[in-house]
Amino acid sequence: MDFLTEIFSPNQIWGFEVWMNDWFFVLAIGFFIVECLRYAVKKEFTRNFLGDSIANFATLGLFIIILAIVGAAYAGVFLYIYENFRVTDLPLSGWTIICCIVLADLAYYWEHRFLHMNGFGWATHTVHHSSPHFNISVAYRHGPMDWFFPLFFHLPLAILGFHPFIIFLAEIIVQLFQTLLHTEAVKKLPRPIEAIFNTPSHHRVRNTMMPIAQYHSSRSLFCLPVDLSKI
C-alpha cells in the first residue's frame, strides 16, 4: 500500500505511462493472435476479416503519426493550464492517481457521449464504429481527430490541480480498459463483475447498436450507479 502515499516525480509517472502503453500493445497483439486462431478454428478467418484487421492497424499507424505532430502542443496546453490556472496543489501520489482515474473515466463518458451526439465528433468517431467485426484490433481503429475532442473534456482536471502527466496516465488506463472490451472471445463474466464493471458482453451490445442510440447505454470503466443518459 506504499504506492498510495508514495510521492512520484513527473518523470516517473511519464515513464510508467510509456511502459504500460507499450507492453499493453505487445499483450494486445498476443491476444489478437489468439483471436485469429479462434476464428480459424471456427472457420471464420475470412479475407474480409483479414483486410479489416489490416485497415484497423493502418488507422493506428496514421494516428501515431498525427500524435507525433500534435503531441507536444497537446501536452503544452495541459501544462500551460496547470501552471497558470490550477486551483489546488495535489500531490503526485498514488491516491491522486486513483482519484484522477475515476474522474478521467467520468470525463471519458461525457466525451464519448459528445462524439456520438455532435456531427463533428461523429465525423471522426464513426471510423471506430465502422468495422463489421469485433475483436481487439477494432479497439485500435482510430479516426484522425480522435485526439482533439478529449482535450476539452480532460482540461478541467488540470484546473482541479491534477498534474498533466497524471491526467495522461489516467487517460491511458481508461483507454486500455476500453481496449480489453473489444473481443468476442470472452463470454459473460460472473454476475457481480458484470454488475459493477463495463465488460466485453456489455460492449458487444453497445457496439452493434445504432450510432445515435449508443450513448444512451454508454459506459466507461464502471457501470455507473446513475443513468446519466437521462440527464
Ligand SMILES: [Zn+2]
Ligand atoms: Zn462510440
